[in-house]
Amino acid sequence: xxxxxxxxxxxxxxxxxxxxxxxxxxxxxxxxxxxxxxxxxxxxxxxxxxxxxxxxxxxxxxxxxxxxxxxxxxxxxxxxxxxxxxxxxxxxxxxxxxxxxxxxxxxxxxxxxxxxxxxxxxxxxxxxxxxxxxxxxxxxxxxxxxxxxxxxxxxxxxxxxxxxxxxxxxxxxxxxxxxxxxxxxxxxxxxxxxxxxxxxxxxxxxxxxxxxxxxxxxxxxxxxxxxxxxxxxxxxxxxxxxxxxxxxxxxxxxxxxxxxxxxxxxxxxxxxxxxxxxxxxxxxxxxxxxxxxxxxxxxxxxxxxxxxxxxxxxxxxxxxxxxxxxxxxxxxxxxxxxxxxxxxxx
Amino acid sequence: xxxxxxxxxxxxxxxxxxxxxxxxxxxxxxxxxxxxxxxxxxxxxxxxxxxxxxxxxxxxxxxxxxxxxxxxxxxxxxxxxxxxxxxxxxxxxxxxxxxxxxxxxxxxxxxxxxxxxxxxxxxxxxxxxxxxxxxxxxxxxxxxxxxxxxxxxxxxxxxxxxxxxxxxxxxxxxxxxxxxxxxxxxxxxxxxxxxxxxxxxxxxxxxxxxxxxxxxxxxxxxxxxxxxxxxxxxxxxxxxxxxxxxxxxxxxxxxxxxxxxxxxxxxxxxxxxxxxxxxxxxxxxxxxxxxxxxxxxxxxxxxxxxxxxxxxxxxxxxxxxxxxxxxxxxxxxxxxxxxxxxxxxx
Numbered sequence: 270x271x272x273x274x275x276x277x278x279x280x281x282x283x284x285x286x287x288x289x290x291x292x293x294x295x296x297x298x299x300x301x302x303x304x305x306x307x308x309x310x311x312x313x314x315x316x317x318x319x320x321x322x323x324x325x326x327x328x329x330x331x332x333x334x335x336x337x338x339x340x341x342x343x344x345x346x347x348x349x350x351x352x353x354x355x356x357x358x359x360x361x362x363x364x365x366x367x368x369x370x371x372x373x374x375x376x377x378x379x380x381x382x383x384x385x386x387x388x389x390x391x392x393x394x395x396x397x398x399x400x401x402x403x404x405x406x407x408x409x410x411x412x413x414x415x416x417x418x419x420x421x422x423x424x425x426x427x428x429x430x431x432x433x434x435x436x437x438x439x440x441x442x443x444x445x446x447x448x449x450x451x452x453x454x455x456x457x458x459x460x461x462x463x464x465x466x467x468x469x470x471x472x473x474x475x476x477x478x479x480x481x482x483x484x485x486x487x488x489x490x491x492x493x494x495x496x497x498x499x500x501x502x503x504x505x506x507x508x509x510x511x512x513x514x515x516x517x518x519x520x521x522x523x524x525x526x527x528x529x530x531x532x533x534x535x536x537x538x539x540x541x542x543x544x545x546x547x548x549x550x551x552x553x554x555x556x557x558x559x560x561x562x563x564x565x566x567x568x569x570x571x572x573x574x575x576x577x578x579x580x581x582x583x584x585x586x587x588x589x590x591x592x593x594x595x596x597x598x599x600x601x602x603x604x605x606x607x608x609x610x611x612x613x614x615x
Numbered sequence: 616x617x618x619x620x621x622x623x624x625x626x627x628x629x630x631x632x633x634x635x636x637x638x639x640x641x642x643x644x645x646x647x648x649x650x651x652x653x654x655x656x657x658x659x660x661x662x663x664x665x666x667x668x669x670x671x672x673x674x675x676x677x678x679x680x681x682x683x684x685x686x687x688x689x690x691x692x693x694x695x696x697x698x699x700x701x702x703x704x705x706x707x708x709x710x711x712x713x714x715x716x717x718x719x720x721x722x723x724x725x726x727x728x729x730x731x732x733x734x735x736x737x738x739x740x741x742x743x744x745x746x747x748x749x750x751x752x753x754x755x756x757x758x759x760x761x762x763x764x765x766x767x768x769x770x771x772x773x774x775x776x777x778x779x780x781x782x783x784x785x786x787x788x789x790x791x792x793x794x795x796x797x798x799x800x801x802x803x804x805x806x807x808x809x810x811x812x813x814x815x816x817x818x819x820x821x822x823x824x825x826x827x828x829x830x831x832x833x834x835x836x837x838x839x840x841x842x843x844x845x846x847x848x849x850x851x852x853x854x855x856x857x858x859x860x861x862x863x864x865x866x867x868x869x870x871x872x873x874x875x876x877x878x879x880x881x882x883x884x885x886x887x888x889x890x891x892x893x894x895x896x897x898x899x900x901x902x903x904x905x906x907x908x909x910x911x912x913x914x915x916x917x918x919x920x921x922x923x924x925x926x927x928x929x930x931x932x933x934x935x936x937x938x939x940x941x942x943x944x945x946x947x948x949x950x951x952x953x954x955x956x957x958x959x960x961x
Contacts, residue, residue, distance in 0.1 A: 359753065395837050407705070410832035410839035411943030417838045468837050473819075475841045481827055486756035491741050491814050492763045493756035495821045597757030 277301035282366035292369035303402035322386030358601035375432035453559035454531035503530035518573030530585035623647035628712035638715035649748035668732025704947035721778035800877035849876035864919030
């Protein structure tokens with residue numbers, strides 16, 4: 270793993286090591302805002318509160334008694350590929366590997382919400398992690414806050430999972446043991462780790478991590494409005510070759526990578542000349558909802574010595590394409606423009 | 616005036632020159648975020664749009680045909696007294712004079728909204744100024760934006776004035792000519808200058824100047840939430856003596872100042888010993904809704920040479936008092952803690 274920050278730990282996958290659709294737990298990127306919280310499992314409970322008929326809490330054993338569900342889901346950090354931004358943007362300097370695809374097992378959020386009985390007046394569901402700390406830069410709330418974020422009720426009742434297993438094993442501490450949310454199709458920030466409390470609310474929640482941080486500006490007729498980051502944007506990344514890798518001239522080389530979106534991936538195109546010409550890559554395996562799709566593209570390298578800029582761009586089943594340039598209304602997030610991979614041919 | 620910023624112009628009243636309840640237009644503080652916009656009066660219209668039965672626009676002459684209303688209203692910049700913050704906070708370094716009280720004449724916002732016919736589904740009213748520019752610091756929207764802010768429909772239909780006169784004369788360019796909002800009881804930021812468009816909306820507007828800027832953190836059971844600054848907080852300021860002024864020993868000195876709140880001022884107390892003892896000041900004149908109240912406090916200065924710290928604190932008709940310390944959840948805004956005025960006695 271590439272260590273982007275030591276304390277709290279922010280670890281990036283070496284994206285060149287991409288192999289198969291499932292990312293191992295050891296290789297899966299870690300994004301932490303505060304220290305890993307200490308959790309005493311004997312005392313730990315998941316609390317359900319707010320606009321519900323029956324406030325209640327669950328032990329781990331009680332959660333495991335509900336019918337379990339296993340899904341594959343890709344999580345990408347909303348700031349993944351930040352190193353490609355010019356000018357340089359504040360935040361963890363991720364290259365390509367703050368993304369991964371794993372198998373998650375747990376109980377649907379819908380199940381525990383139905384158990385608690387959601388009020389007619391409910392509009393959102395707040396997920397609160399046990400991780401907490403203070404924020405340095407203004408505008409910031411005073412004192413310590415928990416890592417907390419809300420979902421619209423519709424999403425909460427749809428496909429959100431409360432996961433206690435990752436790739437068939439109990440969650441590791443870094444990935445949210447004993448329980449985390451998995452919010453399919455959304456940036457990783459929504460998939461709250463160390464989940465300890467669920468609050469059903471009757472009005473929208475405007476917490477720090479969905480406004481000043483992890484927000485973006487949506488243009489409207491009345492000017493830009495601040496919105497929480499939600500759905501992952503369509504994106505293809507090149508895993509091989511890597512940036513500044515030297516390749517032999519006049520040789521067969523298999524360019525490869527992954528692509529994902531909040532919808533299905535419909536296609537990936539590759540350019541080996543900096544964007545002048547584009548050709549279709551081959552999508553591998555079968556499409557699965559909420560999981561990335563691996564792809565490859567056979568390339569005969571040119572005469573050397575020279576330099577080439579490789580690009581990949583995806584299109585999804587809703588016709589959404591990657592933009593050529595980063596949209597400044599997204600600040601240092603949602604980075605899905607064409608990412609240049611320059612290589613040397615010798 | 617004290618020039619706090621030259622471009623755009625941000626000018627502060629010399630608060631020691633406070634005299635009488637009305638601040639002259641020449642002395643009234645100027646808070647600008649962008650350059651004064653150029654307005655061609657022949658083309659200028661106030662547009663009313665959005666969730667209304669009849670979208671329409673008005674010329675200045677048409678607005679002047681509605682029954683006029685004149686009110687006295689105190690406006691305070693939400694960052695007034697920022698120099699008193701420790702540690703130093705970003706923003707215009709106002710001392711005491713980013714506040715003033717003037718007479719405003721215009722047409723009630725309610726009148727034009729009724730003329731347009733507000734939809735049952737309406738929840739807010741956006742006020743858009745003609746002033747525009749770009750924001751430097753992230754998180755910020757891309758490109759240029761107008762100075763825009765929203766009001767809950769209830770406030771918009773209550774006492775908001777669309778003012779074309781200040782102290783009996785047409786507005787000056789610096790104060791929003793030809794038309795500005797006056798939002799009584801609220802921080803000055805709400806009283807949009809160079810008003811050009813009113814949009815009735817069916818969902819809350821989360822613009823830049825009421826979230827990332829001009830917002831504060833309200834504590835809740837679910838953690839702090841970001842809210843737009845609205846009502847002015849109860850506050851007394853000492854106009855005389857001034858910070859570090861030298862006063863004669865064993866002499867009669869009349870301490871004086873002003874106090875305001877979103878409600879009526881019920882009392883002002885003064886301490887001449889840094890907050891150990893407090894005595895009532897005398898409120899001057901009669902209480903008027905939305906206008907500040909002048910006050911005075913006769914003091915016999917002690918033996919010298921020595922140093923004294925003077926403090927004033929107000930209480931309003933709703934029992935709200937000034938806090939001893941600045942609340943960090945308010946960031947660099949809503950600064951109404953006890954402000955120390957240190958003086959030398961010789």
